[in-house]
Amino acid sequence: MNTESSRSPVDEVFGRAAAGERRAVGRLLSIVEAGGPQADEVTELTHGRTGTAHIVGITGAPGAGKSTLTGQLVAHIVACGGRPAVLAVDPSSPLTGGAILGDRIRMDDLAGGDVFIRSMATRGHSGGLALAVPAALRVLAAAGYDPVIVETVGVGQVEVDVAGTADTTVVVVTPGTGDAVQANKAGLLEVADVFVVNKADRPGASDTRRDLELMLDLSHLSGLDAAAGRRPPIVMSDALQGAGATEVWAEVVAHRAWLVANDRLEGRRASRSRHEVRVRVEQLLEADVDALLAAPSGQQLLDSVAAGELSPAAAAHTLRSDLLAAD
Ligand SMILES: Nc1nc2c(ncn2[C@@H]2O[C@H](COP(=O)(O)OP(=O)(O)OP(=O)(O)O)[C@@H](O)[C@H]2O)c(=O)[nH]1
Ligand SMILES: [Mg+2]
Structure with missing residues (x-):
């Protein structure tokens, strides 16, 4: 029974960074700089431990x-x-x-x-x-x-x-x-x-x-x-x-x-979190929108806009409804 073995590689690096190991800190920074799923894992680990x-x-x-x-x-x-x-x-x-x-x-x-x-x-x-x-x-x-x-x-x-x-x-x-x-x-x-x-x-x-x-x-x-x-x-x-x-x-x-x-420190930090969450929501939505436009139904809508049958605004509203209905 080795609990260490259940730790992910990122979690293991985090443990060393939290213990003050400089190289591990550098590694975590490289991960967040690169972005992607591992960067999200670092965010999960460090959130609330600052x-x-x-x-x-x-x-x-x-x-x-x-x-x-x-x-x-x-x-x-x-x-x-x-x-x-x-x-x-x-x-x-x-x-x-x-x-x-x-x-x-x-x-x-x-x-x-x-x-x-x-x-x-x-x-x-x-x-x-x-x-x-x-x-x-x-x-x-x-x-x-x-x-x-x-x-x-x-x-x-x-x-x-x-x-x-x-x-x-x-x-x-x-x-x-x-x-x-x-x-x-x-x-x-x-x-x-x-x-x-x-x-x-x-x-x-x-x-x-x-x-x-x-x-x-x-x-x-x-x-x-x-x-x-x-x-x-x-x-x-x-x-x-x-x-x-x-x-x-x-x-x-x-x-x-x-x-x-x-009593302003918490307010500053709250607005910082709000900004970060907002940027993340925007990024998630952007990816969803791209996926939607690439799907056959999205293509059909785009074709209708190009053919002059549908206005861009009407197409956008339809797409947004589709997006909200998707989850
Ligand atoms: N005379 C004078 N020169 C200074 C002073 N502080 C910085 N410098 C010089 O100004 C130049 C720029 O300094 P940096 O500290 O690199 O400026 P910076 O704002 O970090 O520059 P960037 O990161 O490139 O935007 C360097 O040549 C410094 O030596 C000062 O108080 N007096
Ligand atoms: Mg500088």
Whole structure:
């Protein structure tokens, strides 16, 4: 009677990851990155076992200094006795590129200690990020890493969504080139819990700070931040020299305390789950729709539309009725 033999291979890897084995953690991340049934199994195993790890999003324009700052934060967290993990999401590169490898080395150099750093590429499928990132964050939290930091470039809606569903979102802007205005346009103003003006060693840093203050004033006046109930602080940093990282982390910790004190942490996590479930339902339905269109009855409908006998809208309604009746 060997109960071990009844465990699936994924479950066995999970057991080792939960016991702190780094290679097993890496293996689980590769599985969730690839997607498919094994990734779903990882999600089954890690769900509900993520404890209280603080999920921190760091986002901003390409080259803003996110990785440099993250390296400084990680070094500070380790010095304070924490066990951080970093997931660097790169939406542009099809596979792990040289720049990210460079990031990894920089961060590892700085941090020492038990830090887990991993980059994740999207491999072209847009829905992939939305599912793989939350799954990867759960793996890291279930393996006992806390905080779990996710670095994303704040350019597209998916990236902003990912960044905005952390417990605490840090938005990094830099002096000059209207970066603060760009961040506003990209929708980053709404998701920011903490602002960092990085490269504060450069000219125009105080102008950038003022721009941010003005935009926050405006959103305050128009009531946009009424639901947030809190004005995000602005921290100046020179991540290259390590100046400001301690203050950034203090604000991140303060934000978390604020969430807890105001009963908002659960709400954030609930909206994160809602988003993930929604994406999953969409994916399931998409597959069902494709199957339906490929079936003979679907083909018949499509032929009728092509022949001008049926409108696309009427065909869609019929197909939806068929879909709902199918289960
Ligand atoms: N002068 C100055 N340069 C900085 C500072 N922080 C980062 N840099 C430099 O800015 C460049 C980009 O830094 P990264 O940390 O790679 O920026 P990133 O936002 O992670 O970039 P992507 O991940 O490619 O979007 C590097 O050459 C850094 O050395 C800073 O505070 N001051
Ligand atoms: Mg980076």
